[in-house]
Structure formats: C-alpha cells, structure tokens
Amino acid sequence: MTDNRVLQQASDYAIDYLGKLDHRPIGTVDSLDELRRKLDRSLPEQGVSASEVLDDLVRDAEGGILGSGSGRFFGWVIGGSLPVALAADWLTSTWDQNAASNVTAPAEAVVEEVCGNWMKQVLGIPPASSFALVTGCQMAHTTAFAAARHHLLRQRDWDVEAQGLSGAPAIRILTSENRHESILRAVRLLGIGTDAVIYVESDTQGRMSPQALEAVLSAEPERLTIVSLQAGDLNTGVFDDFDALCPIARQHDAWIHVDGAFGLWAAASPRFRHLLEGVELAHSWATDGHKWLNLPFDSGFVFVSKPAAHRAAFSQATSYAVPLEALRNQKDWNPEWSRRGRGFSAYAALRHLGTEGLSDLVERCCDFASRLVEGIAAMEGAEALALPVINQGLVRFLSPDGNHDRRTDEVIARIQTGGEAWFGGVTWQGKRAMRISVCNWLTSEQDIERAVEAVRKALVEKPAH
Ligand SMILES: Cc1ncc(COP(=O)(O)O)c(C=O)c1O
Structure with missing residues (x-):
C-alpha cells in the first residue's frame, strides 16, 4: 500500500501557498547564502520520512520562491496557473x-x-x-x-x-x-x-x-x-x-x-x-x-x-x-x-475558459496593461516609452541629473524590494526601461491599483545613499 498522506500534506501546502500569494512579498527574501545554508545538506545514508522531507522543503525553499503566480507580478511574460490547469x-x-x-x-x-x-x-x-x-x-x-x-x-x-x-x-x-x-x-x-x-x-x-x-x-x-x-x-x-x-x-x-x-x-x-x-x-x-x-x-x-x-x-x-x-x-x-x-x-x-473566457482574459490583460502604463507615466518623474499595443508596455524614470538609466534601475529595485509588485528592467533602444507585462488570469482591478501605488511609493522614497 502506498502511504498517500504525503500527497494530502502537499495538497494542503499548495492550497495554503496559493491563499497567501496575495499577501506574501512577491520578490524572494532569502539571499543565495541563506538558501544554500538551508537546502545544501549532506545526502543522508538513511532516508528521511516523506512527511519530514516535505515539511523541510517547504520551510527551507519559501524565502527563495518568487511569487510569479501573483496578480501583481508584471516581470518577464510569465502568466500564472489557472486552478483547473494546475x-x-x-x-x-x-x-x-x-x-x-x-x-x-x-x-x-x-x-x-x-x-x-x-x-x-x-x-x-x-x-x-x-x-x-x-x-x-x-x-x-x-x-x-x-x-x-x-x-x-x-x-x-x-x-x-x-x-x-x-x-x-x-x-x-x-x-x-x-x-x-x-x-x-x-x-x-x-x-x-x-x-x-x-x-x-x-x-x-x-x-x-x-x-x-x-x-x-x-x-x-x-x-x-x-x-x-x-x-x-x-x-x-x-x-x-x-x-x-x-x-x-x-x-x-x-x-x-x-x-x-x-x-x-x-x-x-x-x-x-x-x-x-x-x-x-x-x-x-x-x-x-x-x-x-x-x-x-x-x-x-x-x-x-x-x-x-x-x-x-x-x-x-x-x-x-x-x-x-x-x-x-x-x-x-x-x-x-x-x-x-x-x-x-x-x-x-x-475547456474551462471556452472561447469567451479566452477573449475576456486577453482583453482584460490588455486593458490592465494600458492602465498600468498610463497610471505610472502620469506620475512626476516617470514617462512612457511604449504604450501597450496589447499587454506589454515600457516606462522609465527620470533623474534631475539626467542619469535616467541609473534612476530607472534604482526605482525597479525599490519596487522589487517593497514586495508589493514586481517589474523587470530591460535596455530598449539604448535606454534602461521598466517592462510591464500583464498576462496572469488572477490580475484584478485592485492589483493594478496596488501596483500603481507601489510604484508611486518607490518614486518618492529617498535614495539610501
Ligand atoms: C516573444 C518571445 N519569444 C520566445 C520566447 C521564449 O519562450 P519560452 O521561454 O517559452 O521558451 C519568449 C519568452 O519570454 C518570448 O517573449
């Protein structure tokens, strides 16, 4: 007989993770050193129980799990997982x-x-x-x-x-x-x-x-x-x-x-x-x-x-x-x-989405991408480089000293550290830019508002140096 309790345990952990996704920091919080310290054990001679392996894995990996399934993750072009697909x-x-x-x-x-x-x-x-x-x-x-x-x-x-x-x-x-x-x-x-x-x-x-x-x-x-x-x-x-x-x-x-x-x-x-x-x-x-x-x-x-x-x-x-x-x-x-x-x-x-659900998903993401780009570009010290044609756009942040590339990377890093939203950087036509991609089924109106606020906060924060 298989001991299936570990499967129930995994399912509980998975559902718990998904429930927390809206509140936990989106960025990772552990340094690589910390992750190695937690995960790099010597290979045991005698095996460890399935339940303990799972408990340890969840606890030790948590700080290195990027919340890319969150509705406020806009870096790369990643998307989440529909519950039915998962x-x-x-x-x-x-x-x-x-x-x-x-x-x-x-x-x-x-x-x-x-x-x-x-x-x-x-x-x-x-x-x-x-x-x-x-x-x-x-x-x-x-x-x-x-x-x-x-x-x-x-x-x-x-x-x-x-x-x-x-x-x-x-x-x-x-x-x-x-x-x-x-x-x-x-x-x-x-x-x-x-x-x-x-x-x-x-x-x-x-x-x-x-x-x-x-x-x-x-x-x-x-x-x-x-x-x-x-x-x-x-x-x-x-x-x-x-x-x-x-x-x-x-x-x-x-x-x-x-x-x-x-x-x-x-x-x-x-x-x-x-x-x-x-x-x-x-x-x-x-x-x-x-x-x-x-x-x-x-x-x-x-x-x-x-x-x-x-x-x-x-x-x-x-x-x-x-x-x-x-x-x-x-x-x-x-x-x-x-x-x-x-x-x-x-x-x-x-089958779950059907053609209407697919169309709705695509249009919703495109509308949200426009709202994000326009909302950010309207802030003082920000500008749009590319307005979304569909679900992708680019903005950048301006520095009074003219070093907009440094300022853009600095603001992106602050947003990531803040944990409320996640955007990535890119060099586009010779300029550093913040990439905005919306393709997660989970992204909601509130996520867009929270993400715009997170950017506003990062923009007004005083630099650390
Ligand atoms: C336009 C485009 N082509 C190709 C790829 C590569 O896709 P994959 O990572 O699924 O291999 C990407 C990934 O971001 C992409 O955005």
Missing part, C-alpha cells in the same frame, strides 16, 4: 504517462489531438496544419525550423535527416533586430548557425519593413530562406505586418515562421484579432501555453502548415513501440522521446 497538471503527474507514444498514453494522445484542433481554431491557424505540444516557445521554434530545414533542402534534393548539413546548400534566416533570443538559439541548435541570420531593417517599433524584405530577397533569389516574423514583440508587443510581409516572402519561396509566444493569443479576441491579419499565410507558428493561457510550466505549442516536412524531421520507428493505428503518435511530431503529457492541463484550461 489540478489537471497534478493528475498528469499522478497518472505519470509516458506521452512519447500513443500506446503508452492513449488518452493523452487523444487529448493532444483535441487540443491541437481547438488551438488551431482559436489562433486562426490553417486546419490542416500539424502540431506538437513541446516544453515552450524555444522548442517550438526549434521544431518549426527543423521542419523548415527539411522542406527547403528537399527542394535541392538534399535529405538533411540522412546527409546532415555538411556540404548542404546554405539556409539563411531573415528576421528583425528585435527577435527573441530563442530564435537564435534554435538556429544554433539546428546547425544553421547565427552567421546565417540577417537582420532586415525595421521601423522604430521593431516591425520589419516590407520594402527592405523585398530588397533582401530579390538581391539573392537563389538562397534558401526562412523569414522569421513576430506576433507580439517581447518589449512593446507590436506585430509584424503579416498581410504585407507574407505575400512577399511567399513570392520568393521562403519559409515563413511566426514567433507568437504570447501575441498569437490576440486571435482569441475580436478587438485585437486584426493585428494578426495575414498570419495564416505563414508556414509555422510557435506559441506558449505557460504565458497567456495560464498553464503551469512547461508548455509550448508549434504548428506547421506542411505536415510531411514536420513528420519527416521527427518520426522514428521502433520495434518496441509500434503505434496504435488511426491515432496521432506523439513522437512522430515531437523533438523529445519520453515526455510529460502536457495535453491534460491544456485541455482543462481551454
């Missing part, structure tokens, strides 16, 4: 299916099929596209580029899966300076190399110029090309003009990829959907579940308009895992072999 995630761990194959995880395989179809419907992606549930947008890019690499090289009779890249026709990546670093890492992982990345001129907000794209493509029409566009810039949330850019890239037989880590979710809202016009002309799309869909980590999705290329890059037969027929076999589309069944929590969240 509950399904607990069950996922309990069922402990190996989602590599539809034989070892048939219910998960069916749920992934359903999620793939629901997501295509919500995100406006062509229904015949293939998909995979991966760890995050990083692996979504990598999966998409592997499919693109296969497709482009196949046109030159090069079988990259068999022949590798040595001696292969070169592939280049056209993108904008504002691309997320994960694009570059996907290029590195696939052996294409960052020297193959060419930055196409973009406007002051980071949107790729259609004229510049046309010029670069026409200059070397023979080159195999991936054009990597953005739905939601990581700092400003701006969207590339897909309607203008995709037809140009298509005319030149380029593969079009879209980084929509959070921005693709704008498609769920009738108010913001227009920002994605033309996005269906792309060949691959990457997004996250652990951002705006508010699934627990980790969760990403990739979609590919050419299933044959996608499958060619990943499928692998084994005699010990013969798949069930007439059911999508996960490892034919995923980069991992053994893997977690990420479908259950996605399924739970999508």
Whole structure:
C-alpha cells in the first residue's frame, strides 16, 4: 500500500501557498547564502520520512520562491496557473504517462489531438496544419525550423535527416533586430548557425519593413530562406505586418515562421484579432501555453502548415513501440522521446475558459496593461516609452541629473524590494526601461491599483545613499 498522506500534506501546502500569494512579498527574501545554508545538506545514508522531507522543503525553499503566480507580478511574460490547469497538471503527474507514444498514453494522445484542433481554431491557424505540444516557445521554434530545414533542402534534393548539413546548400534566416533570443538559439541548435541570420531593417517599433524584405530577397533569389516574423514583440508587443510581409516572402519561396509566444493569443479576441491579419499565410507558428493561457510550466505549442516536412524531421520507428493505428503518435511530431503529457492541463484550461473566457482574459490583460502604463507615466518623474499595443508596455524614470538609466534601475529595485509588485528592467533602444507585462488570469482591478501605488511609493522614497 502506498502511504498517500504525503500527497494530502502537499495538497494542503499548495492550497495554503496559493491563499497567501496575495499577501506574501512577491520578490524572494532569502539571499543565495541563506538558501544554500538551508537546502545544501549532506545526502543522508538513511532516508528521511516523506512527511519530514516535505515539511523541510517547504520551510527551507519559501524565502527563495518568487511569487510569479501573483496578480501583481508584471516581470518577464510569465502568466500564472489557472486552478483547473494546475489540478489537471497534478493528475498528469499522478497518472505519470509516458506521452512519447500513443500506446503508452492513449488518452493523452487523444487529448493532444483535441487540443491541437481547438488551438488551431482559436489562433486562426490553417486546419490542416500539424502540431506538437513541446516544453515552450524555444522548442517550438526549434521544431518549426527543423521542419523548415527539411522542406527547403528537399527542394535541392538534399535529405538533411540522412546527409546532415555538411556540404548542404546554405539556409539563411531573415528576421528583425528585435527577435527573441530563442530564435537564435534554435538556429544554433539546428546547425544553421547565427552567421546565417540577417537582420532586415525595421521601423522604430521593431516591425520589419516590407520594402527592405523585398530588397533582401530579390538581391539573392537563389538562397534558401526562412523569414522569421513576430506576433507580439517581447518589449512593446507590436506585430509584424503579416498581410504585407507574407505575400512577399511567399513570392520568393521562403519559409515563413511566426514567433507568437504570447501575441498569437490576440486571435482569441475580436478587438485585437486584426493585428494578426495575414498570419495564416505563414508556414509555422510557435506559441506558449505557460504565458497567456495560464498553464503551469512547461508548455509550448508549434504548428506547421506542411505536415510531411514536420513528420519527416521527427518520426522514428521502433520495434518496441509500434503505434496504435488511426491515432496521432506523439513522437512522430515531437523533438523529445519520453515526455510529460502536457495535453491534460491544456485541455482543462481551454475547456474551462471556452472561447469567451479566452477573449475576456486577453482583453482584460490588455486593458490592465494600458492602465498600468498610463497610471505610472502620469506620475512626476516617470514617462512612457511604449504604450501597450496589447499587454506589454515600457516606462522609465527620470533623474534631475539626467542619469535616467541609473534612476530607472534604482526605482525597479525599490519596487522589487517593497514586495508589493514586481517589474523587470530591460535596455530598449539604448535606454534602461521598466517592462510591464500583464498576462496572469488572477490580475484584478485592485492589483493594478496596488501596483500603481507601489510604484508611486518607490518614486518618492529617498535614495539610501
Ligand atoms: C516573444 C518571445 N519569444 C520566445 C520566447 C521564449 O519562450 P519560452 O521561454 O517559452 O521558451 C519568449 C519568452 O519570454 C518570448 O517573449
């Protein structure tokens, strides 16, 4: 018999943590030295009881747990966990299916099929596209580029899966300076190399110029090309003009990829959907579940308009895992072999929210982001650098001595130490800025008011020196 009391204990701790999230400091309070002192024990010879391990872990880790699930956490683009998604995630761990194959995880395989179809419907992606549930947008890019690499090289009779890249026709990546670093890492992982990345001129907000794209493509029409566009810039949330850019890239037989880590979710809202016009002309799309869909980590999705290329890059037969027929076999589309069944929590969240709930979540976050940026920018000594297009914005803080960068970092640090709200810093167009990202289902009107007050307080506090 399993002793399940430790599971009840964990559930009690989890519910207690979630209940305290609104009051505990959002930032971490323990130094690294303190965390090491508490957690770095010698490995015991004789095991410790499950209950004691759990008690100690909760007590010792607490000071190093960032309250990123709080409704007043606006750093990075993180999102929280919908209770229904978290509950399904607990069950996922309990069922402990190996989602590599539809034989070892048939219910998960069916749920992934359903999620793939629901997501295509919500995100406006062509229904015949293939998909995979991966760890995050990083692996979504990598999966998409592997499919693109296969497709482009196949046109030159090069079988990259068999022949590798040595001696292969070169592939280049056209993108904008504002691309997320994960694009570059996907290029590195696939052996294409960052020297193959060419930055196409973009406007002051980071949107790729259609004229510049046309010029670069026409200059070397023979080159195999991936054009990597953005739905939601990581700092400003701006969207590339897909309607203008995709037809140009298509005319030149380029593969079009879209980084929509959070921005693709704008498609769920009738108010913001227009920002994605033309996005269906792309060949691959990457997004996250652990951002705006508010699934627990980790969760990403990739979609590919050419299933044959996608499958060619990943499928692998084994005699010990013969798949069930007439059911999508996960490892034919995923980069991992053994893997977690990420479908259950996605399924739970999508079904719980429905299309109306998704639209409401997206619009609420966008409205809150505007209120935050405007509320902060209206304070003396603050200014907006980028007003939100969707849920992202930038502000900075001004110093009478002109050193606005130092002042901005100083105010961010004070807000973080205050514990009431959490924002992160970034260098944007040569200026230090405070990034504001709202994508947590939990964020409320009161959270926005409390966060604005926390910024006001940090602004008037006298510097420590
Ligand atoms: C625009 C954009 N692309 C890609 C990523 C990488 O996503 P992940 O961390 O899920 O791999 C992020 C993460 O913040 C992002 O904002």
